[in-house]
Structure formats: structure tokens, C-alpha cells
Amino acid sequence: MPLSCSILSAGYGGEEVVHGVTLQMRPGSLYGLLGPNGSGKTTLLKSLARLHHPISGSVKLGSRSLYSGMGEREAARIIAYVPQEENLAFPLTVREVVALGRTPWQGRFGWLGRRDGHAVESAMEEMDLRQVADAPFDAISGGERKRTIIARALAQEARILLLDEPTAHLDVSHALSLWALLGRLSRRGRTVAVASHEMWHLARFCKRLYLMDMGHLALSGTPSQVLGNSACGRAFGVKIALVRRGHSITPIIN
Amino acid sequence: MKISGRNVAAFCGLLVALLIAGLLELLTGSANVPIRDAVLCLLGRGNEAAGMARQIVLEVRLPRAMTGACVGALLALSGVLLQGFLRNPLAEPYLLGVSSGAGLAVTVAMILGVPAFIAGIYTVPLFAFAGALGALVSVYMLAQFRGRLMVTTLILAGVVVSAFLSAIIMLLASMSTARFYEVFSWLMGHLQPVSMGAVVWVGIWTVLGLLASWMQSRDLNALMLGEEEAVSLGVRVEPFKRTLFLLASLMTGAAVAVSGLIGFVGLVAPHTARLLVGSNHRRLIPASALAGATLLLVADVVSRIAIAPAELPVGVVTALVGGPFFLVLLLRHSRSLTGRPR
Numbered sequence: 186m187p188l189s190c191s192i193l194s195a196g197y198g199g200e201e202v203v204h205g206v207t208l209q210m211r212p213g214s215l216y217g218l219l220g221p222n223g224s225g226k227t228t229l230l231k232s233l234a235r236l237h238h239p240i241s242g243s244v245k246l247g248s249r250s251l252y253s254g255m256g257e258r259e260a261a262r263i264i265a266y267v268p269q270e271e272n273l274a275f276p277l278t279v280r281e282v283v284a285l286g287r288t289p290w291q292g293r294f295g296w297l298g299r300r301d302g303h304a305v306e307s308a309m310e311e312m313d314l315r316q317v318a319d320a321p322f323d324a325i326s327g328g329e330r331k332r333t334i335i336a337r338a339l340a341q342e343a344r345i346l347l348l349d350e351p352t353a354h355l356d357v358s359h360a361l362s363l364w365a366l367l368g369r370l371s372r373r374g375r376t377v378a379v380a381s382h383e384m385w386h387l388a389r390f391c392k393r394l395y396l397m398d399m400g401h402l403a404l405s406g407t408p409s410q411v412l413g414n415s416a417c418g419r420a421f422g423v424k425i426a427l428v429r430r431g432h433s434i435t436p437i438i439n
Numbered sequence: 440m441k442i443s444g445r446n447v448a449a450f451c452g453l454l455v456a457l458l459i460a461g462l463l464e465l466l467t468g469s470a471n472v473p474i475r476d477a478v479l480c481l482l483g484r485g486n487e488a489a490g491m492a493r494q495i496v497l498e499v500r501l502p503r504a505m506t507g508a509c510v511g512a513l514l515a516l517s518g519v520l521l522q523g524f525l526r527n528p529l530a531e532p533y534l535l536g537v538s539s540g541a542g543l544a545v546t547v548a549m550i551l552g553v554p555a556f557i558a559g560i561y562t563v564p565l566f567a568f569a570g571a572l573g574a575l576v577s578v579y580m581l582a583q584f585r586g587r588l589m590v591t592t593l594i595l596a597g598v599v600v601s602a603f604l605s606a607i608i609m610l611l612a613s614m615s616t617a618r619f620y621e622v623f624s625w626l627m628g629h630l631q632p633v634s635m636g637a638v639v640w641v642g643i644w645t646v647l648g649l650l651a652s653w654m655q656s657r658d659l660n661a662l663m664l665g666e667e668e669a670v671s672l673g674v675r676v677e678p679f680k681r682t683l684f685l686l687a688s689l690m691t692g693a694a695v696a697v698s699g700l701i702g703f704v705g706l707v708a709p710h711t712a713r714l715l716v717g718s719n720h721r722r723l724i725p726a727s728a729l730a731g732a733t734l735l736l737v738a739d740v741v742s743r744i745a746i747a748p749a750e751l752p753v754g755v756v757t758a759l760v761g762g763p764f765f766l767v768l769l770l771r772h773s774r775s776l777t778g779r780p781r
Contacts (some may be wrong), residue, residue, distance in 0.1 A: 236667055261673030268671075274526035274663045275718035288661045289673035295657035295721045341672070404712075 186247035187211045188264075188345055188376055190235060193242035195225075195232045203228050204400045212344065215371040215380040217387040217408070220397030221421050226380040227269070227349050229397065233378070246345075249340060255283040261289035263384045265343035269350050271334050273322055279333050280318045283309055286340030308339035311366060313359070327354040335363065345376040353384060364390045384436040386424070388412055396420060409434045446722060449715040453729040457508065460736035464504040467740045469748055470495050502638045506697060507630045507739050507753075508640075508732035509645040511704055513694040515731020516652045517687045518705025519724055521713070523659040524683045527594060528768055530689040535597035538702070539604035540574020540688075541567040541695035546608045546622055550615045551640035561640065564696035569691035574600055575684055628701035628754025630739050641697050648690045649728050655683060656720040663718065701754045703761020704731050704738075709769065 189209040196202045203225040210216050210233075217321070218226050235251045244251040245349060251260065265286070273282070274436035284415040286308065287301040297305070307317055312332040316327050322333060331354045338346060346367070364386050371377040371392075381387055387394055387408060394411040396404040398420040404411045409427060411417055418425040424439040465477045472495055472725070476488035488496075514532065521530040524736040532538045544566040555563055581596035612622040626632050661669040666676050694701070708731035709723065715730075716722040735753070742751040 231667075234671060236670055256672055257675050261671060262669075266671040268668065271664055271668065274665075275522075275528070275713065277663065277718050281717075281719055282664075285664065285672060288657055291657050293654040293657055295660055295719075301710055439458035 186344075187215075188231060188244075188246055190229075190239075190244045191242055193229070193232060193239050193244060195228050195237055195239045197228075202400050203232065203397075205242065206397075206402045207355050208395060208402060208405065210345075210376050210378055212374050212376045213371060214376065214392040215368055215390055216376075217391035217394040218380040218397065219380060219382065219384065219387055219394060220403075223401040223418070224397040225286050226397050226399045230347050230349055230378065230380050231266070234264050235260045236266060258289050261341070261343070263343055264345045264347065265338040265341040267335055267338045267346070267351055269353065269400040273329070276321045276323055277312055278324065279322055279329070280305065280309065282333050283314070283336045283340050286337040286342075289341065304342055308336040311339055312336035312363075321436075328356060328359060331355055332359065332363075344374075346370065346378070347378045348377070350380055350382070352381065352386070360386070384412060384438070388434050389438050412436045442456060446716055450722075450726065450729075453715065453726060457729055457733045457736070460733045460740070461504050461508065463740045464507065464736050465496055465500045467743050468495070468500060469571040472496060472500075479637040496736070502534065502633050502635055503630055503739075504736060505638050506633050506641055507736045509641045510698045510701065511708070511731040511733070511735025512728040513641075513648055513690045513731075514629045514701060514704040514735070515708035515712075515727040516648055516724065517690040517694070518731075519720075520652055520655065520683050520687045520690075521545045521705070522709055523655075523720060524662055524680055525593065526663065526665070529706070529765065530594065530692075531703070532687065533601060533700075533702050533705070535687075536574040536578055536599075536601035536604060537571045537597075537688045537691045538695055538700050539601045539608070540577075540691045541571040542571025542626065542700050543604045543608050543611075545625070545695065546611055549622055549625070550611055550618055550640070555713070558686075559639070564640075564693055567692035567696035568689060569710050570694070571688035572685075575603060575688045579684065593685070624752060625699040626754075627752035628699040628757070629742075629750075630698050630735075633697070637697065640687070641693060642689075644693045645728075648686070648693070649725065651686055652690075653724050655679075655686070656724060657719040659683075665710070697756065699752075701757055703757045703764065705734055707757075707761050707764050708734050710764075718750075 187209050192205045194201050194204055206229060212238055219224050220228065228237060232239050232368050238252060244405045246263065249255060284297060287297060287304060290301065291297070309315060312335055314329070314332055314336055317329055319367065322330065330385045335348070335351055352363055355363060362414055367377050367379060368390050394406065395402060396411050396417055403420060404416055412425055413427050426437045426439060427438055428435045462477065466472060466474060470491065472492045476492040477496050479488045480493050486493070518531040521532065521535060522528055545563055548562065548566045553562055555561065578596045578600050580592065581600070582593035608626065612619050658669070659670040659672045661674050669676050709727045711728035712723055712730045716726045737755045738756040742753045742756045745751055
């Protein structure tokens with residue numbers, strides 16, 4: 186089922202930061218959301234994740250309205266959201282944080298069944314967290330924390346994954362393997378959307394890019410259409426040149 | 440998550456500690472009852488015990504021990520719920536004015552001379568519930584900001600409401616010289632001798648409170664990450680918070696009705712439990728109840744031997760321990776409480 190929004194406006198306390206955005210994301214594709222700081226990426230992503238009630242416009246999953254037609258629990262089984270950063274009020278181990286991803290599938294007492302345990306272990310495996318599984322979440326490195334939060338979203342086993350700058354704090358190798366994993370997940374039929382600044386990765390891994398500029402959806406299209414458009418460079422205040430090699434493109438920033 | 444040996448050991452330790460504290464409570468008092476006689480009484484062989492031991496143990500000290508355990512558990516449960524949903528290690532029933540609200544309502548009833556039983560219904564808890572809920576609603580409304588409940592504002596509002604209500608309690612108590620001592624000793628918190636009926640009542644309430652709190656484990660865990668994350672994990676945050684507020688105030692009301700204002704158990708017990716079994720509420724909630732029960736019994740024993748043959752209000756003992764504990768927590772968490780990321 187495609188996740189879509191139509192003339193969506195959203196903001197905080199009456200101040201609109203996303204203006205009339207219309208887009209659609211389909212299963213099986215990896216989408217990239219780029220734009221300068223403060224361009225409304227996070228707000229848009231949260232609105233799509235059923236976390237931020239829009240001021241006007243609609244967000245739909247298939248033909249169902251996400252906000253008026255669906256409860257929190259049902260939405261959480263379908264959409265997983267990875268925030269930019271996270272703070273724990275009380276200490277938990279890495280495994281316990283990942284296990285929180287099972288919340289929408291658990292009973293009230295929070296017991297983990299065999300299926301839950303399996304989802305948690307394979308998410309940790311996927312995110313290379315076995316070594317730190319029993320370490321306190323507060324005591325691990327920034328990159329490991331990031332991977333823990335992503336593993337939590339994977340353990341949620343949602344069909345739609347929305348990630349806000351998931352590769353910030355990650356070293357080159359972990360960032361690359363995360364992008365590769367997101368590509369695999371989308372090819373297996375999930376809808377994956379990533380807000381990111383990393384044009385190189387966006388160009389290489391995403392099927393479609395959306396450029397946000399000052400709260401408006403300025404451009405959408407394939408990576409070469411979006412990154413090759415001079416409006417993209419203007420939004421960031423830089424010049425972007427594309428190096429084409431076969432089917433792949435590499436953005437060079439001047 | 441597997442059941443680890445460490446957690447089993449922690450729960451066994453907590454149970455043993457509670458049993459020892461309970462036994463100490465049975466042995467403490469002006470009359471000297473040997474440990475052998477106390478155990479015989481518990482095993483239903485009180486006839487073999489010497490003299491008055493059977494009456495003293497079964498009719499005076501056992502109800503007191505059971506009440507103490509229940510009140511301690513209720514306060515601890517209330518504390519762990521408030522800490523969990525406010526995401527604040529310093530929260531407890533006092534801080535939010537819930538205890539003072541219950542206290543004020545009961546004080547008014549005392550001064551007006553409302554009988555403890557009307558048509559067979561124990562009235563004190565009804566007043567305590569009403570007061571706790573009243574304080575809760577005031578704090579809740581004071582802290583609302585643009586339709587949302589802000590965590591920091593909530594605590595400030597709680598502190599203000601609590602101070603205000605305490606002042607009214609003292610004002611009323613001072614105006615009513617006839618009942619000043621009664622109100623005053625109740626305000627300091629004490630486990631007075633209670634009837635078996637009251638013990639059964641508070642026992643049922645404790646079991647129900649424990650179960651209802653335990654059922655919130657999953658959502659409390661999700662809330663540890665923050666409200667937005669909890670929503671993204673499927674928690675209906677606003678109704679959930681109202682449920683927790685209600686539960687915490689009902690349990691505080693029950694505890695206040697039975698034993699007056701006893702502070703800091705709701706703070707010390709959950710943190711002790713957290714050290715033993717971690718922060719996962721599935722384990723933390725039952726562990727806090729056990730720790731709270733044990734702590735209050737130990738405090739009661741101390742209150743009875745510290746200045747024997749006289750007796751201290753148990754609230755004095757818990758405050759003497761809890762005050763420094765609060766300061767240590769404050770220092771340890773000052774960085775995270777100012778809102779900067781750790």
C-alpha cells in the first residue's frame with residue numbers, strides 16, 4: 186500500500202514549516218528526502234509517520250487516512266520511525282532498547298514471546314550489535330546508539346520505515362552497510378524513506394529523491410533529475426556537478 | 440528476554456528481606472516476645488507460646504506488620520508509576536501534591552468530626568481519594584500548555600500545589616486546638632494499631648494496585664524513550680498518562696488513609712529496586728512493591744526502638760533516610776534534569 190500525502194501543511198504552534206506538500210511513496214522503493222537544515226524534512230517525516238498532526242491536508246496509507254482512520258497501535262505495526270537522536274530517562278541495556286521495538290506486538294505486561302525474541306536478535310545481528318547487547322545504552326558510543334535505535338525500528342517489523350538522518354554519527358563502513366541494508370529492505374518489498382544530507386549515498390542508493398526547500402517540495406524525481414537540477418544547488422547555496430559512469434551518478438560539490 | 444539468574448536472585452533476596460523485616464516487626468515492641476514464640480504463633484501453634492504472646496503477635500503486631508507492608512508497597516508503586524511517566528527520577532507522590540491533597544481532605548474530615556464509619560462504610564479512604572484526585576486535577580490543569588501536558592511544568596505545579604495544601608493543613612490544624620495533636624501525629628505518618636478489617640481492605644487494595652500497575656509495564660517501558668517515541672511504538676500517550684495519574688493517586692490515597700503522610704518511600708524503594716533488577720518495568724514494578732514493603736517495615740521497627748519506650752512517627756524515620764537520598768539523586772541527575780542530553 187502506498188504512503189501518500191496531499192497538500193500537507195504542518196508546523197508548530199500555528200507556525201507553518203511545511204507548506205502544501207504532495208507526494209507518494211510505494212512499497213519496494215527507497216526514497217531520499219534532502220534539503221538544507223530547517224527546510225522541513227523532519228516535520229514532513231513525522232507527519233508521514235503519524236507523529237505530527239498536520240495543520241491541513243491529508244496523509245493516507247492506501248485509501249485510509251492515517252490520522253482519523255487508524256489507531257496508534259495499528260499504525261505502529263505498519264510504520265516504524267527512527268528519530269535523529271534519543272535520550273533514555275532510565276538506564277536500559279542495548280538489548281532492552283531494541284526489544285522496545287516489539288511494543289506494538291506485545292501484551293500489556295510486556296512479556297517477550299519466542300517470535301519477539303527472534304525479531305530482537307536478528308535486528309541486533311543486522312545492525313552489528315552482538316558485542317554490546319548487554320551494555321547499558323548510555324555507555325556505548327554515538328554510532329552504536331544510532332545503530333541500536335535503527336535495530337529497534339527493524340525489530341518493529343513494520344512495512345514502512347521512515348528514518349531521520351540515520352547515518353549521522355556512523356563511521357564510513359557502518360554508514361555504507363546501513364544504506365545497503367535499507368536498499369535490501371526496500372527491494373524485499375518495504376517502503377523506506379530516508380532524510381539525509383549525504384548526496385553521494387542518496388544518489389547511489391535511492392530510487393527517487395524529494396528536495397525540500399523552505400518548507401516546499403521543490404523538486405522530485407530520479408537522483409540525476411533532482412541532483413542535476415540547478416535548483417538543488419541553489420537550495421544548498423553550492424554548485425553540484427554530476428559525474429556519470431554507466432548507470433551510476435556521483436555528485437561533486439564545488 | 441530470558442529470565443536471568445541474577446534477576447531470580449534479586450527477587451529471592453527481596454522476598455527474604457521482606458520476611459526478615461516482617462519478623463523483626465513481630466518481635467519489636469514494649470512486650471518482650473521471644474522469636475520462638477513469634478514463629479509458633481505464625482505457624483498456628485500459638486497455644487504453645489508463653490503468656491500473652493499469642494494475642495500480642497496475632498492481634499496487635501501482625502496487623503501492624505501487614506498494614507506497613509501494604510502501605511509501603513502502595514507508596515512505592517505510586518512512586519514508580521510517577522517516575523516512569525514523568526521520566527523524572529525525583530518524582531514521587533509528595534512532589535506532585537497527591538499526598539497533600541489526600542492529607543487535606545482527611546484533615547478536614549477529622550476536624551469536622553466526620554465519623555470513621557458511616558453506615559458501615561470506612562469514610563477516611565473516600566476523603567483521601569477525593570483529596571488526591573482533587574490535587575491531581577488541579578496540578579494537571581495548571582500544567583496544561585496548549586492542550587499538552589508538559590513534564591517540567593507538571594512538577595513545578597505539583598510542588599506549588601503541595602506547598603499550598605500543606606500550609607492549609609497546618610492552618611486548619613492550628614485553628615482546631617482540640618484535635619491538633621491527632622492531626623499533627625497523623626500528618627507525620629504513623630502505623631497506628633489497626634483493625635483486621637482495615638488490614639483486609641488495604642491488602643485487597645494493594646493487590647489490585649500491583650496488578651493494575653503491572654499491566655502498564657509495556658507502555659511505561661516505551662515511554663522511557665520519550666512521548667513521541669512512545670507514540671511511534673503504538674502507545675496512546677494522553678489517555679495512558681491519565682490512567683497512570685489516576686492509579687497513582689488512588690494508591691496514594693489508600694496509603695494516606697491508612698497511615699497518614701509518609702514521605703520518601705515512593706522515592707527510595709523504586710530506586711533501590713532499579714539497582715537490583717534494572718529499569719524494565721516488567722521487573723521493576725513488582726520489585727519496587729517488595730522493596731517499599733520492606734523499607735517501611737524496617738523504618739517502623741527503627742521508629743519503635745530509637746527512643747523506646749516512646750515511639751517516633753514512622754514518617755520521621757523515612758524522611759531522615761529519604762532526605763539525603765533525594766539530595767544524592769539530585770546531584771547525580773542534575774545534568775540530565777536541566778534538559779541537556781547526557
